[in-house]
Amino acid sequence: KQEVTQIPAALSVPxxxxxxxxxxxxxxxxxxxxxxxxDPGKGLTSLLLIQSSQRExxxxxxxxxxxxxxxxxxxxxxxxxxGDSATYLCAVPKTGGFKTIFGAGTRLFVxx
Amino acid sequence: xxxxxxxxxxxxxxxxxxxTVTCSQNMNHEYMSWYRQDPGLGxxxxxxxxxxEVTDKGDVPEGYKVSRKEKRNFPLILESPSPxxxxxxxxxxxRTGQGANTGELFFGEGSRLTVL
Numbered sequence: 173k174q175e176v177t178q179i180p181a182a183l184s185v186p187x188x189x190x191x192x193x194x195x196x197x198x199x200x201x202x203x204x205x206x207x208x209x210x211d212p213g214k215g216l217t218s219l220l221l222i223q224s225s226q227r228e229x230x231x232x233x234x235x236x237x238x239x240x241x242x243x244x245x246x247x248x249x250x251x252x253x254x255g256d257s258a259t260y261l262c263a264v265p266k267t268g269g270f271k272t273i274f275g276a277g278t279r280l281f282v283x284x
Numbered sequence: 285x286x287x288x289x290x291x292x293x294x295x296x297x298x299x300x301x302x303x304t305v306t307c308s309q310n311m312n313h314e315y316m317s318w319y320r321q322d323p324g325l326g327x328x329x330x331x332x333x334x335x336x337e338v339t340d341k342g343d344v345p346e347g348y349k350v351s352r353k354e355k356r357n358f359p360l361i362l363e364s365p366s367p368x369x370x371x372x373x374x375x376x377x378x379r380t381g382q383g384a385n386t387g388e389l390f391f392g393e394g395s396r397l398t399v400l
Contacts, residue, residue: 206389215374216391261327263389270315270334270380271342272389274327 174199174266178275185252186283193247193278195262200240207236207247208261210277216261220247252282286311290375290392297365298400305360305395307375313387314380316358317342318350320371321394327374333358334380365399372396 175198185191195205204223208216220229220236222245228237235248249256261277288309297303309316317332319342329342333352347369349361358377362369373395379387 208391213372213394213396215393216376216389218388218390221388270317270332270340271329272317276326 174202174264174273176262176264176273176275178260178262178278180278181276182279182281184281184283187252187254189252189282191249191252191280193249193260193280195245195247195275197243197245197264197273199267200243201267202240202264203267204265205236205238205245206263207234207245208263210259210261212259219260249280252280254282254284256280257282286390288375288377288390288392290373290395292395293393294396296398296400299366300364303362303365303397305362305373305375305397307358307360307392308356309358309375309377309390310356311377311390312355313377313390314355315387316352316375316377318348318358318360319374319376320344321374322371330360330373362397365397367399370397370399 177196179194206221207219210216222229222238233250238245259277259279263272263274265272291306314335318330319327321327328344330348331350333339336355339350375392376389378389
């Protein structure tokens with residue numbers, strides 16, 4: 173059974189700091205892994221999608237890596253800004269089916 | 285613009301009064317899904333659809349119905365809403381391949397439902 177865990181659950185950092193968010197999954201046979209951002213009470217915005225054949229994806233100040241063998245993905249945020257404050261979730265589609273498993277998210281607060 | 289549109293965005297209703305939350309996508313995606321999000325419980329899948337006329341239960345289907353008569357639309361129906369269905373609901377869509385939803389998931393803005 174696929175389980176997705178995100179650590180830490182919450183993180184508070186000063187503006188300008190580089191930070192890493194972690195996502196672990198138990199079944200390494202995944203098609204892809206997707207990172208989302210969610211502002212309070214709002215929808216999920218897709219940040220990065222890493223296919224199983226890829227090692228990393230980059231978009232602006234964001235870089236996501238994928239290590240299937242160890243069941244881990246990291247989201248690196250460079251030079252954090254107060255506008256980055258949000259909850260970040262990772263998700264993997266369940267192999268052999270049509271369900272998507274979400275992590276509980278990491279709530280990030282960037283202090284000005 | 286590629287998007288998933290949900291309506292209504294906010295709704296307050298009373299126990300037992302049937303309601304429908306609509307979801308429409310303009311990306312020609314085969315896969316569509318409904319989730320609910322509750323504090324401390326995260327995102328939980330209600331129902332999903334792999335294509336027209338093909339639907340299946342997610343993890344929390346009780347009290348909900350869906351239909352997929354057209355590729356672009358996937359309405360969520362609450363036949364007799366109860367207070368425990370008060371939640372934030374999201375619709376999402378993606379491409380499919382390899383027998384799974386392998387594409388990027390796109391989410392709607394959410395529908396906040398309150399059942400009194």
